Amino acid sequence: MIEAASRDGDLRVEDGLGRLLDKLARDGDVCCAGYKPSCLRRRIGVRVRATGAGDFGRYAHVLDAHPAEWTALRDTLTVNVTGFFRDAAVFAQLREQVLPALARQVEGPVRAWSAGCASGEEPWALAMLLAECAGVERTAVLATDVDERSLARARAAVYAAHAVSPVPASLRARWFAGVDPVHVVPALRGLVTVQRHDLLRDAVPATGLHLVTCRYVVIYFTRQAQEALYARFADALAPGGVLVLGKSELLTGPARRSFVPIDARERIYRRVA
Ligand SMILES: C[S@@+](CC[C@H](N)C(=O)[O-])C[C@H]1O[C@@H](n2cnc3c(N)ncnc32)[C@H](O)[C@@H]1O
Known part of the structure; x- marks a missing residue:
């Protein structure tokens, strides 16, 4: 049933997914409003198959009978793939052009938000x-995500040696200690505040920011939710x-008028006055 329905990608198909989503919001505080239906169908389908439930209706009973399944479902719904300097060209632009320019323009702390x-x-x-271009004392980064387990890993700031191999050697030598695993040095730790924040439900956690990165998060959101979020970023x-x-x-919707591209290919935009 899931395979047949997944080709449709539409919640109006009556295979029990709509009722399951109501239950998730009601019983488990898993609010799926704003996520693409096709994405939800695919991700929850993974758990339906893994548990042998067979369909969305019976999966609701699995959740009732096995509380641990809620954790597995949350983990499946949040895709946590990431990496240091993911998209090297974007980080090269940030390092060589964007951040030095911000460090020159901004008086006082340069305030960044890594959303998701x-x-x-x-x-x-x-x-x-x-920290390299503005100095430690002028660096303030807010890191947020909806997923508590990811946030715990971000706070721990301990990574396998192979995970930090994309970090340029000079930065690795200055900002990490240890061999394998390595950990972020205390001088850097104090520059990042990690907190839970739901981009679909919560008000923005700060204003007057100089940099917002939100990468590979909105691909899972409906277009309406994406456009509302871009307006909040503006x-x-x-x-x-x-x-x-x-x-x-892609930067879409009315908020586009608030931005001009710095590098459209790398999806880097400047907020206009
Ligand atoms: C694929 S990871 C991207 C991580 C990082 N931005 C990068 O590009 O490497 C997507 C992240 O978005 C988070 N996420 C999904 N929905 C969210 C929401 N509504 N609010 C905040 N974070 C969310 C997930 O928990 C996950 O950690």
Whole structure:
């Protein structure tokens, strides 16, 4: 049934998914409003198959009978793939052009927000790059995600040696200690604040920001939810502030008028005044 329905990708297909989503919001605080139906169908389908439930209706009974399944479902719904300096060209632009320019323009701390930070590789990388050009005392990075397990990993800031291999050697030598695993040094730790935040439900956690990165998060959101979020990012950024999206993500909707591309190919935009 799931295979047949997944070709449709539409919640109106009556195979029990709509009722299951109501139950998730009601009983488990898993609010799926704003995520693409095709994405939800595919991701929840993974758990339906893994548990042998057979269909969405019977999967609701599995959740009732096995509380641990809620955790497995949450993990499946949040795709946490990430990595240090993911998309090398974007980080090269940030390192060579965007962040030095912000460091010159901004008086006082340069304030960045990594929205949908997963296990922390992105905000730690931003903090290193900012500290290099603006100085430690002028670097402030907020790292947020909806998934508590990812946030715990981001806070721990401990990574396998192979995970940090994309970090340029000079930065690795300065900002990590240990051999395998390595850990972020205390001087960097204090520059990043990690907190839970749901991009679909919560108000922006800060305003007057100079940099917002939201990469490979909105691909799972409906177009309406994406456009509402872009408008909130425009409000959160100071004039001249920079927005970075994932390479497969497009800045769409009315908020486009608030931005000009710095590098359209790498999805880097400047907030206009
Ligand atoms: C594929 S990871 C991207 C991580 C990082 N930005 C990068 O590009 O490497 C997507 C992250 O978005 C988070 N996410 C999904 N829905 C979210 C929401 N509604 N609010 C905040 N974070 C969300 C997931 O938990 C996951 O950690």
